[in-house]
Amino acid sequence: MKALVKQHAEPGLWLVDVPEPEPGPGDVLIRVLRTGICGTDLHIRSWDTWARGAVSTPRVLGHEFAGEVAALGPDVEDIAVGDLVSGEGHLVCGRCRNCLAGRRHLCRSTIGLGVGRDGAFAEYVVLPAGNVWVHRTPVDLDIAAIFDPFGNAVHTALSFPLVGEDVLITGAGPIGIMAAAVARHAGARHVAITDVSDARLEIARKAGADLTLNVSEHPVAEAQRRLGLKEGFDIGLEMSGRPEALREMVGNMTHGGRIALLGLPAEEFAVDWSRIVTSMITIKGIYGREMFETWYAMTVLLEAGLDLSPVITGTYGYRDHQAAFDEAATARSGKIILDWTG
Structure with a gap:
């Protein structure tokens, strides 16, 4: 079968023939229909410091996907x-304290699909049945392919109650944009989002943000002024991983404000801990999705009319992966989809 592989320990990706995987006991073989390109995939293609430490070659990439079940291994139930289906890309041990307590998203031994084991940028992928999410209600294939990052957005946005709250999102990448859509749908009073890309801020407007702010031109305090806020934002969703973004967010929160952090910084940085303490700000780290509570929430949000279509800005056949990755690497695009049906 064809697969997009990190064949060598150097920048680039290679479309090559690899053996079709076979499902073992408890496994599901899935014919891949669509995949989404993630920032993780971009890191692996460029072969940066993180990728060199996290990925061994050769490795089939990809963890955002939708597909059709092609075959079942022994002992698989409730899947036909x-x-x-889509797939939860965090494969957990099932034996640690958190796994046994049902908190699988906190497993210390998580292996990432397309990072620690071969992934879904291929015509077929195998996953444990416990990681397979069956779409029981109709869903667009492109949207089904991005349930993984959509889950990151939902997990972050719904970390704190949103009804009637003023929400600040820093970082208008695809996940930040989806978080804006979720916050708007979940009943926030105002949703403001910041970035340095006007193109991405325009996508965020289409997805439901009330106010977009280019922070290369205006401070976050300008968002407060435009919205008529007198005490600051109630909820902060930090999606960029940028030190200046978190500092600005902390400086514009109300006393007792709550911040959920999904953006992953490239290195350690200082923040104003005195402000956090004296303003009694709660900070919560977010990683991945709650298995599978977040997945239920995603499905229900879509059933209730949440529209994610603005976030998808390009679809390519998998043979055009080079152009697709080039677009995904710009600061102008939303989610880019690879079609594996051709």
């Missing part, structure tokens, strides 16, 4: 050949 032909089902439309």
Whole structure:
């Protein structure tokens, strides 16, 4: 079968033939229909410091996908050949304290699909049945392919109650944009989002943000002024991983404000801990999705009319992966989809 592989320990990706995987006991073989390109995939393609330490070659990339069940290994129940599915890309041990307590998203031994084991940028992928999410209600294939990052957005946005709250999102990448859509749908009073890319801020407007602010031109305090806020934002969702973004967010929160952090910094940095303490700000780190509570929430949000279509800005056949990755690497695009049906 064809697969997009990190064949060598150097920048680049290679479309090559690899053996089709076979499902073992408890496994599901999935014919891949669509995949989404993630920032993780961009890091691996460029072969940066993180990728060199996290990935061994050769490795089939990809963890955002939708596909059709092609075959079942022994001992698989409640999944049928032909089902439309997505997959939870964090494979957990099932034996640690958190796994045994049902908190699988906190497993210390998590292996990432497309990072620690071969992934979904291929015509077929194998996953444990416990990581397969069956779409029981109709869903667009492109949206099904991005349930993984959509889950990051939902997990972050719904970390704190949003009804009637004023929400600040720093970072208008695809996940930040989806978080804006979720916050708007979940009943926030105002949703403001910041970035340095006007193109991405325009996508965020289409997705439901009330106010977009280019922070290369205006401070975050300008968002407060435009919205008529007198005491600061109630909820902060930090999606960029940028030191200046978190500092600005902390400086514009109300006393007792709550911040959820999804953006992953490249290195350690200082923040004003005195402000955090004296303003009694709560900070919560977010990683991945709650298995599978977040997945239920995603499905229900879509059933209730949440529209994620603005975040998808390009679709390419998998043979055009070079152009697709080039677009995904710009500061102008939303989610880019690879079509594996051709």
